[in-house]
Amino acid sequence: MTPTKPVLRVIDLQVSYYTEAGRALALDRVSLELYPGEKLGMVGESGCGKSTMALAMMRMIKPPGRIEGGQVFIDDVDLMTLPEAKMRKARLSLISYIPQGAMNSLNPVLRIEAQMRDAIKEHLPTMRDAEVQARIYEALESVELRREVARMYPHELSGGMKQRVCIAIGILLGPKVIIADEPTSALDVVTQRQVMETLDRVQKQLGAAMILIGHDMGLMAQFVDKVAVMYAGKFTEISPVRDIFTNPLHPYARALIESLPTLNNKGVFKGIPGLAPSLINRPSGCAFHPRCSEAMEICRTVTPALIEQRDGRRVACHLYDQPIRRADEPAMVASR
Amino acid sequence: MTPLLEFRNVTKIYSKGLLSRATTVALDDVSLRIEDDQPTIMTVAGESGSGKTTLAMLLLGFISPTHGQILYKGKDIAKLQGEERLAFRREVQAVFQDPFAVFNPFYTVDHLLSVPIEKFKLARSKREARDKMEEALNAVGLRPEDVLGRFPHQLSGGQRQRINVARALLLKPRLLVADEPVSMVDASLRATILESLRRMNREYGVSIIYITHDLTTAYHVANSIIVLYRGSVMEAGDIDRVIRDPQHPYTKLLIDSIPWPDVNRRWGQTEIKAREQDHGSVETGCKFASRCPFVMEACRKAPPPLYQVAAQQAAACYLYEKQPVLAREQLSQVLPV
Ligand SMILES: Nc1ncnc2c1ncn2[C@@H]1O[C@H](COP(=O)(O)OP(=O)(O)OP(=O)(O)O)[C@@H](O)[C@H]1O
Ligand SMILES: Nc1ncnc2c1ncn2[C@@H]1O[C@H](COP(=O)(O)OP(=O)(O)OP(=O)(O)O)[C@@H](O)[C@H]1O
Ligand code: SF4
Ligand SMILES: [Mg+2]
Ligand SMILES: [Mg+2]
Numbered sequence: 043m044t045p046t047k048p049v050l051r052v053i054d055l056q057v058s059y060y061t062e063a064g065r066a067l068a069l070d071r072v073s074l075e076l077y078p079g080e081k082l083g084m085v086g087e088s089g090c091g092k093s094t095m096a097l098a099m100m101r102m103i104k105p106p107g108r109i110e111g112g113q114v115f116i117d118d119v120d121l122m123t124l125p126e127a128k129m130r131k132a133r134l135s136l137i138s139y140i141p142q143g144a145m146n147s148l149n150p151v152l153r154i155e156a157q158m159r160d161a162i163k164e165h166l167p168t169m170r171d172a173e174v175q176a177r178i179y180e181a182l183e184s185v186e187l188r189r190e191v192a193r194m195y196p197h198e199l200s201g202g203m204k205q206r207v208c209i210a211i212g213i214l215l216g217p218k219v220i221i222a223d224e225p226t227s228a229l230d231v232v233t234q235r236q237v238m239e240t241l242d243r244v245q246k247q248l249g250a251a252m253i254l255i256g257h258d259m260g261l262m263a264q265f266v267d268k269v270a271v272m273y274a275g276k277f278t279e280i281s282p283v284r285d286i287f288t289n290p291l292h293p294y295a296r297a298l299i300e301s302l303p304t305l306n307n308k309g310v311f312k313g314i315p316g317l318a319p320s321l322i323n324r325p326s327g328c329a330f331h332p333r334c335s336e337a338m339e340i341c342r343t344v345t346p347a348l349i350e351q352r353d354g355r356r357v358a359c360h361l362y363d364q365p366i367r368r369a370d371e372p373a374m375v376a377s378r
Numbered sequence: 379m380t381p382l383l384e385f386r387n388v389t390k391i392y393s394k395g396l397l398s399r400a401t402t403v404a405l406d407d408v409s410l411r412i413e414d415d416q417p418t419i420m421t422v423a424g425e426s427g428s429g430k431t432t433l434a435m436l437l438l439g440f441i442s443p444t445h446g447q448i449l450y451k452g453k454d455i456a457k458l459q460g461e462e463r464l465a466f467r468r469e470v471q472a473v474f475q476d477p478f479a480v481f482n483p484f485y486t487v488d489h490l491l492s493v494p495i496e497k498f499k500l501a502r503s504k505r506e507a508r509d510k511m512e513e514a515l516n517a518v519g520l521r522p523e524d525v526l527g528r529f530p531h532q533l534s535g536g537q538r539q540r541i542n543v544a545r546a547l548l549l550k551p552r553l554l555v556a557d558e559p560v561s562m563v564d565a566s567l568r569a570t571i572l573e574s575l576r577r578m579n580r581e582y583g584v585s586i587i588y589i590t591h592d593l594t595t596a597y598h599v600a601n602s603i604i605v606l607y608r609g610s611v612m613e614a615g616d617i618d619r620v621i622r623d624p625q626h627p628y629t630k631l632l633i634d635s636i637p638w639p640d641v642n643r644r645w646g647q648t649e650i651k652a653r654e655q656d657h658g659s660v661e662t663g664c665k666f667a668s669r670c671p672f673v674m675e676a677c678r679k680a681p682p683p684l685y686q687v688a689a690q691q692a693a694a695c696y697l698y699e700k701q702p703v704l705a706r707e708q709l710s711q712v713l714p715v
Contacts, residue, residue: 062527088536088563106532142535142562202426224535227561230425230591231635235645257536257564260594260637264645287641301566302639303594305622311569311598317521 047117049251050076050137050219055112057091057098059321060105066321068094070275071112073348076219076251081242083262083283084255085298086272087318092255093142095272096221100139101129116218135165140212142223142255145204148196154182154207155192161211181210185240202233209237213244220245223255238265259302263287271295274319274329277348281355291357293334328360336361380452382414382585383437383470383553387707388446390432390609404432406609407446411710412553414451417583418715419576421596421617423632424606430589433606434555437587438472468498471551473542473559487525487533487541491515494549514544517574519567536563543571550582557589572599593636597621602690602713605629608665611684615691615712626693627670664695672697690714 057069068091076082084092097103099114101121114121116136124132133139141147149157158178162169169177179189185206196204205225212220222241226234238261245252254266262269262283269286271279271294279292290296297314316333319325325332331341340360348358390405406429412418422430435441436448439455448455450466458466491511494500501507512522518540530538539562546554556575560568576599578584590596596603596617603620605613605628613626624630637645663678664670670677676696684706685698692704692712704712 059532061532063523085564088540088567089534093534200427201431205426224562227558230423230428231593231632231637233426234591235635235637257562257568258637259565259639263639263641264637284641287639298564298566299639301564301569303565303569303598304639305594305597308618309598311573312566313519313568313570313573314566317519320521320524322524 047077048075049078049117050074051113051115052095052099053113053115055095055098055114056110057094057103057107058110059107061322064322067324068107068275068321069098072272072275072277074270074277074280076253078218078249078251079246080268081245081252081254081266083266083269084253084272085257085259085262085269088257089318089321090272091275091321092272093223094275096139096141096223096253096255099221100133100137102139131165134161134212134217135215136217137219137221138212138215138217140208140220140222140225142227144208144223144225145196145201148204148207150196152195153192154194154196154199158192158211158214161214165215177214181214182207184213184244185210186236202229202237205229206237206240209241209244213248216248217250218248219251219253220248221253221255224257225254226261227256227258234261259287259299271298274324275321276329276358277356278330278359279355279357280348281357282353285353285355291351291355291362292359293336293361294330297333328358379414381411381449382451383412384447384449384452385410385437386447386449388436388443388448390429390436390441391444403609405429405436405443405606407706408433408609408611409446409707409709410604410713412585412587413715416715417579417585418602418713419579419586419588419600420713421600421603422587422589422606423591423593423596423603424612425591425632427608428606429609430606431557432609434472434557434587434589437555438470439466468549469552471546471549471554473539473546473554473556484529487528487530490541491545491548494545498549500548510548511544514548515541517547518544519570520544536567539563540567540571543574547574547578550578551584553585553587554578555587555589558591559588560595561590561592568595575599593621593633601715604709604713605632610665610681611694611706611709612666613691613693613695614684614709615688616714619688619691625687625691625698626666626695627672627697628666629693631669666695684709686712 052074054071054073055069056071059066059068086092098109103109121132155178159174162174162177178192182191187206226237266283269283270277273294279295290299301312301314314333319329327343328341328346331337338360346358346360348356350356351362385408388405388408392402392404422433424430436443442456492507495507501510515522520540543559560571572595575586579586588600600617603617604611607628613620613629624633663680664682667673667677674696682694682696684692684694684704685701686692686704687698687701690712
């Protein structure tokens, strides 16, 4: 049962980086909705804007980057208009971000428990010490770390253990939306499976919505409900996970699926030819057109909109300008 | 013939702080060889904390072994000096696991790439240096105009990781240690980068130690694999054999945990037993015993030796005690090149 009201609504979020070479449009008016308990996977080429979107939602974009517009609602609160002090509180308690390379963001000279205590105290300054300690142990245990880890320094932990500490920090205050940016990309498959099972359990317990950013399509297939495929700062396709894998519609999504290695094609590397587009000099029309095997005349000039297709799929590609619709179906309203 | 690189019974023990007597055996009596005349790609796999990065750090000479020796072209790397030391530093390169940690934040990408060119005199002119940089960047799918002149924090995770790989490509070393070099890029780029690594191996005779948890990509590029568990070699051999027909219970668990990009194939049928309580605790038997579904009485008494289960496959597990024992020092015999 999908709850009727989305917990997260991102509307026309736009971010640019002002570099020496010019303005790089890293996020081009993207919109997204997520319901409580829903898990969305966000994939796309390296450098396409995934972390930028996460950082923008957290209002953590730093110069030369700038959020140039858009709204991010958690229930009815628009994060973009909150005063800075309130926004600081919202981080971790409403929306939490487990950053890419998180394990490297731990403070090397502080014990794990000190870092966790600081995070709690910032939000709940009046909580009693014993309670804080209990909360810390609980969070560590929920990511399957021994209590003794609380007393350790980051350098005493392996990559996987550090990564789980970061997840523990991310869930300390029971957020409604969890964004995990490549939470397991540095981990072995067994640890990865454990960490993902943990994240899954914690997310279910909290009833939180989750955005999983990553490159591991296998992980996506096993873990998320929906997949959003980004290319050059825009979503090209957002579809239920099964559809993305069995019948990707957007040519980029299709190429991405086809590049996956399996045990049956040893030594065959099917990278997508060509380079990712420059964000400063973006190709006109559909940004994928220079690499697309199905590009048509219109693709060079007109940017395709993300149009809702049948079965809750959304695709931004001129091949699907006419929504695939059964004859007996009424015309679709813009969004659900 | 003297091997290019040799680990002789290498053990690395970390102590936890000055006052504590607790220790971690990060690498436990590992011997291996990379031949000079037969460039190969060897995968080192194993769970988080199994000692993979420790092996890389030892090999690069960043840390020294507690016991044992590491030889480069027959010489102990701890004792290399002058010319030999410089040659070692140039011929053995690394791509580090964490692309966020390695770069000095105050240097631009140009600087990162031009310094090694100057230091090791790889180009005769500015023009040639520039061409080399561009060639290396293209090989990892980066546009020079997009990244040159930028600072590390202005790049995405995958872009940083690729700069690392480009730097290694530029230097054309004899031996490359790549610690999770493609963990942060998409499948398509992964294919592109691994293809460049493989080309480096085939065309320039560079041997590569590919450290990864991604067994699917390992299967595609490597010739051999060593599976570590808490510092010990659990299984080793021909990559096709080990991936398609794993023998050690731990390797079986690893293979079963691969998340397949296939919605009809569910993840992990085998249940994962809780991770053992303490890495430092004294154990007498097989390190995997506390998690092993097949554990027997013998397993808890003494650590199992490596048993040779096939011409190019060995497993340290008592389930195979009928097979001939393979001395630790002979590990490389089961590793094809
Ligand atoms: N501080 C910055 N200054 C200038 N450009 C930036 C900055 N941070 C990011 N960018 C650029 O913005 C684009 C999007 O970066 P982002 O980190 O969002 O990518 P990503 O999709 O998360 O990639 P990856 O998968 O490699 O982590 C990239 O081209 C990157 O080079
Ligand atoms: N400087 C150190 N001091 C104490 N213990 C350490 C140190 N470095 C590593 N260790 C310990 O040694 C073991 C091996 O660590 P190592 O970093 O080699 O693992 P790894 O296989 O690379 O793991 P990952 O896949 O998470 O990167 C771990 O138990 C770790 O906690
Ligand atoms: S030696 Fe025993 S405990 Fe160790 S893996 Fe084999 S069966 Fe399991
Ligand atoms: Mg990113
Ligand atoms: Mg490591």
